Amino acid sequence: MLIIIAGAGRIGVGLAKNLRSENRDVVLLDNSAAAVKSAQSIDALVLHGDVMDRAKLKMAGIHQANVFIAATGSDERNLLACAMARHEYSQNGNSVWDLLTICQVSDPDLVQESQDGLLREWSGVDYAVMPIEGSIRRLKTGLRVTCFDQVIPFGHQAYIVELVLTKDARDLAFSTLSEAESRVGGMPTIVGLKRRGHPSIIPTDETQLQPKDQVAVAAIGIRSFPRIVRLLGHDEDDFPECPRVAVFGANQVGSKLAEAYISDGCEVTVIEPDLAIANALAGSEIGGHANLEVINGDHHDRELLREVELPHHDIAVAALDDDHASIAVALMAQSLGVPRTGLILEDADLVSVVKGMGITFAVNKKRVCVDMILTKIHDVLSGSYGVLETIPGLVGIGLTIPSGDDRIGSSLEEIKMPSYCKVAFIQRLDPDGARVTLAANADRVMQGGDRLLCFLPPERVDDLKRKFVE
Structure with a gap:
């Protein structure tokens, strides 16, 4: 997959780093010599040139691209860059709509146009992304608990919360995960762990939890936050109902x-x-x-x-x-x-x-x-995509079990997910067509349309996708 990113600022560079960690082919294009020089440390092709220059788009490989992202500081340039990229893409005999185009915007009216399906008609932009509302949702959720270092929403009341395990976590500290799970009824799933001086890991049943470990915990609904806080040894004041x-x-x-x-x-x-x-x-x-x-x-x-x-x-x-x-x-x-x-x-x-x-x-x-744009790129995997911030090197993706799949009727334990990943949640369709988030219990029986939210190293994303399709 070749992804071209117009704009080598914080957003463009952040996207490039995450996509390169998945071994995607990435080209960055910017008309600022300083931005291009700063981005040279990334393991990607970085070109100096105008995003509106057809020759530069050709040099970047637009005719072979799968995704074009416009992440400059101007809404107008982002829209025009996507339109030109799509037009130039079609000049090589490609179908004009085979190129996925995403642009960052600051105008909420453009986001509404995108959601209504109108933006694609008049500009050729598939998705317009504005991070304000997503930022507000994260802030409101994070303010509920003072000990959380990060909160990542995955939709339908699914959250990953990142915090430190303290010495007061009596049921968890100095225990393996399997020991903790046998001791704590309804133990929330720990999907990632980072210990000072060690790389991030997906914990197994034999992983021992120690004080000062940074952990990522699966939470279903904000009402589950107080229990997670207490379980990990923190003392927290109650959050007012209407602050x-x-x-x-x-x-x-x-x-x-x-x-x-x-x-x-x-x-x-x-x-x-x-x-x-x-x-x-x-x-x-x-x-x-x-x-x-x-x-x-x-x-x-x-x-x-x-x-x-x-x-x-x-x-x-x-x-x-x-x-x-x-x-x-x-x-x-x-x-x-x-x-x-x-x-x-x-x-x-x-x-x-x-x-x-x-x-x-x-x-x-x-x-x-960056997270919102990555989610759009990973729509092929049918779900949200999130990067753990305090536990680097782990990402969350969604995988959907299609109707008629052989895994329907099997338990989560029986479908044998690979050891390099951990399922945090299962999001299931209810009779009304809405999704409900369920705990990823080993005995949970799979149904058609179930979405599994999994955490794993980014370089294994394609491996998991291939295994899941097989």
């Missing part, structure tokens, strides 16, 4: 955050220093909601923050246009007594840094965008 939330900034992300929390029945206070932006939110569709208060004022004005009762809020989140400004206001909210603070950041390197500062949870928009 009171402060949002710093009324920009596109801040407005979406406010809307998301209001839809949950929360009281939301938005603080925005720019009068025009504050008025735009106040005059919007949600501006008149009884649970929304929009304040025009300085984020750093402690007197103002006390007037709006910031210390009595349960959550403070910041998604300002400047990452450092967001961090500063989140730290101020923390110093005033807000128990849970969250950030949506542009810079991936800052996510781990702010955790050490005491910020409860941070999300990197570009990382979410």
